[in-house]
Amino acid sequence: MQAKLRAAVLRPLSIVCLGLVGLGAQAHEPGAHVHGAAVLRVVVDGNTLNAELESPLDNILGYEHAPGTPQEQQAVKLAVAALRKPGGILQPTPAAQCTLQKVSLASAALTPAMLGGAGPATPPSPNEPAGHADLDGDFSWQCAKPEFLHSLRVDLFLAFPRLHKMQVEVAGPKGQSAATLTESHRTVQW
Template identity: 35%
Template structure:
């Protein structure tokens, strides 16, 4: 019965919470959903890419690719970001990273081992030079407009990350520290929705206050 009540509360919270879908894109802020059920802690993070990277588009240079790989490597070591009481003996079991702007292979657990090759480099090398349109005033303007429209749509992109921890001693699982602010200096605020055995809670974390208790 206790587990059923917790599951119902979790479903209600996710349905009502703006973090259950992409909300307003606000640089410097991110959303965190935390669900604690017995020995399992599930964490969902939604953040603008700008909080983690100096750009919000597919990487096109070796430096940008390395930045994405570094971000992915940091998140795949989430035990250094979400820190539980040592007595709870929590272990990271699963990490999932997704972004509409970033290649999936660069977000994989072995992302740091991927070669730093600019995106579309091979494709671009195989393509012959585009012919100059006969009417640049018309066709050129249309192409420029299409490019601008595409760029405008790619100006804002998000990162969705999920983490699952399992804890050998759930009785000692009374909270966690969130050290994401040191990893992402551009992040200033985490808006948290928490479902735990003690109920539903909302919190706001920042550089100075980054601990959750339940």
């Protein structure tokens, strides 16, 4: 009951927020569902690097419902292969010698089997506007030389051309910082 109430309260807020972004307002709720934009939260902790992606599913697949046609199913296969490929879409500073340890993908529109793995650690957020769905990704690396780790190159833009802007939040050894990445500015540094 509590969760249902919460979703009912949150849903109109997200829609209002989308409207504001459409009008060009600068401030908006982090993580709001806006097609073309995504959020990446990066945490550096000793030799562990973690990146949490929150993106409208439209950026990844071009649609936001359970795949029906063979073309839609193929889009899921290609996207999952790209997201799970080590050294593919997210590249830590090469000198830090980081090895991808875990990729966990989740979406309210796709089954865990379609996403090529077991269920997510945390269920997808239920507060997207009606008819929309997100893709959540959790990526973690172990780095042999963490003293050289100071950047992450985000090549998601190349794999998924519907994505144009990414808000990146970093919690690293020097504290917290934020950056906006685009196709032409794909590396966040800390």
